[in-house]
Amino acid sequence: MNKNNYKAHLALFGANLIYGINHIVAKGVMPTKIGASAFVFLRVLFAGLLFWIIKSFIKEKVEKKDFIRLMLSGLFGITINMLLFFHGLSLTSPIDASIIMTATPVIVLILSIFILKEKITTNKLLGITIGAIGAFLLIWYGNKVIGTSSTLGNLLIFLNACSYSLYLVIVKPLMIKYKPFTVISWVFLFGFIFMFPFGINDAIHTNYSLFTLHTYLTVTFVIIGTTFLTYLFNIYALTKVSPSVSGSYIYLQPVISFIMVSLYAFILGNNEYANDINMIKIISCLMVIVGVYLISRKKPIFKIFKN
Template sequence: MSKNLKAHLALFAVALIYGANYTIAKEVLDNDHLHPFALVLMRVLAGAALFWLFAAFFIREKVEKKDMPMLALCGLAGAAANQLLFITGLKYTSHINAALVMTTAPILVLVISWVILKEPIKLRKVLGIAIGICGAALLIIHGKKFAYTKSALNGDVLIFCNAMCYGLYLVLVKNLMRKYNPLTVIKWVFTFGVVFVLPFGTLELLNAPMNTFTPQVWMAIAYVLICTTFLAYLLNAVALKHVSPSVVSIYIYLQPLLATSIALMLGKDVLTTTKVAAGILIFSGVFLVSKQ
């Protein structure tokens, strides 16, 4: 199996993890079991601990001091700011608005890659992103209504800033992935992420009523910490060693499609021709951007 194919399989797995997360994370946040900032702190703490543990067993690699500022910036953009902004944005806007705003992420990655990495903007990639946006938007808004309020606008701005942070992280971390093992990079990204999130989530985590959590809530938290955090970030990091940031970002369009597929399998959604058309558009967009 080629390294390029392994990278795409890793990215598909990430999209599947995030697709399932739409349903699972609701168990934690929608029922007010845990303050959003507390959940973000739990994620970065668990991520840092797991990545350091695995790195201790599988890779021992020293990082040059000159790379520490870049790792700190990646920790700020990729582990702290993007999660805090997304969680806060969801307070003010709807899940539909948030999902639509997040479709701008591949565009932002393409532009940032062009500015920082000097990666050429090819017509094929632009076309693929455009088709992917159409498919994702069609799937997200199908049978739903938008929220056009001042509060929603504030939330949309925060979600857009989250998309920018995510895009910046993917581009900045690319050169570090070329130089170091993914485990080495990601353990430092999460270490700095803990530092940046601590001021926001410490009190909320200490005051969390964990004694009232049901087994289902703990299982949902475990999924968020192990799958959505540890596995998703690790697989993304591995993929970034072999494909461009724009290819990694385009897989975001698969998330609503996979979330819908999971809902269909659980009997919580109905298959329609619109959803089939959206799926075809999304896969076409991913194919065009991923094509060598």
């Protein structure tokens, strides 16, 4: 591994480490201190401003015909994606959310088959089936156990993964045509415009006087860490490694969430998350991971069983 690839892998690890931590950190202030819609409003507003400050140093024009695709990218990649994720996270377990998000590569493939006419293989069909069963099992299991799991919350997280996957398919041609910062800046601008009517009322009526230092630190972490830095890390990594390598790092998120929940439950004594780890969730996670492995495997899986 050369020096540049080493830095790219370090950036990917950092981005997914932040994502994994975010599942439990962001949930800690919702909805007691701030509502999901208000949180998304602040996240998109301030992270978008940071992106546009950097974009001001990049002189690149966008063709008129590409603005429709940018608008759709903002709608599915920012507005719908973030609103569904934060509302879902406020209702369900951080463990469930992190596991369901690993289904994103499976959903991307399904959408690519219909939208980009990507060829389907036996491996991909098996991967889609196993991964889908794992995700469905976790969603259905949401209200069957003690803990913070929720069927509605899990369903919202799954729909968020679908929206984000659609965004990845839509935005792909733009990332090839323009500089990443140009694309992301416009995506965040359109995302903010679409999100404005859903978040402005909650943002205005949030009682900021109830915010503690912990609340401010959490909001800052989500804006700068989970949004701004993760996008920067992913942009840098994609200039050095393939999207498939980048996507594989998503499997770190449930591992990190498992560790964070374990720390909260068994070391810090937070009993709220003590029942969030069980065998069904571990099996669901493994099924999704196996599904994505099959999708990414080029050689037919059946050759494994041959002498």
